Amino acid sequence: MTDLTTEKSLASIEINNRLFFRLFQAANTLHTKGTQALDDFGVTTQQWSVLGALSRPQVEGGMSVNELSRYLLVSRQNLTGLLGRLERDGLIERSTGAEDRRERRVRLSEKGVALWQSLADPIHNFYDGALKGFSFDDRLAFIHYINLLQRNMSQL
Template identity: 30%
Template structure:
């Protein structure tokens, strides 16, 4: 019984540290992407996912929500904002008119291309900073550890 409680306490502690880590990194990425490229981290992530699904004719809104970890209603508002800025468009499914697809436009692809370097650099820097925070250092070490990588 005590071992099970200790495991639950460890899981809760890990969850709390994970929330701190993701919030710190998301806030850092959000500030930089907004300032330099005019999109939030959620918008950038949605654009990337849409770009990855461009060849298949776009992505269902529900699948986009699942891919970026937001609710369908939140993603609907996010895509509407991007559509207003000309970065995305939505279409109704040909076979099932109840299904809406999101597509990245050429201007949206330009934003993805321009923001990719900023995103990668800021993510790396935020992870470096988090590696020295006592609340998140062990999580960063776990995330950066690749057991399949050759020793050396």
């Protein structure tokens, strides 16, 4: 390799390391600061993600545990305990599938819907603060690149 090729290769390695380290830091900060934003509601960031997934209009009737697991990119095993706590707290309801009795469906309960609605302003304030300085176009581009990164990593 030429010196220029070696320099580019080393620069690429350094940039990659920095990028993934920053991504790791951002994920940790999201967990820490997100938890602080939700403390008054007694909701963890993991519960926030489940409630958010189940609050989408297209899943008003609920979704299977497998669908939720795929949507959140978490294992069924990790989701099981979380769903148990949400059900215990009356925030979700589980039922069996209409077509397949083995299927477990999950949806927000009335209490869960009310909690999600009360979280709307604090969550949007958190998002606005975290994305301060990002234009609308920056946000769209960021979504594009995060999606591309996630897709590439899932194919490894």
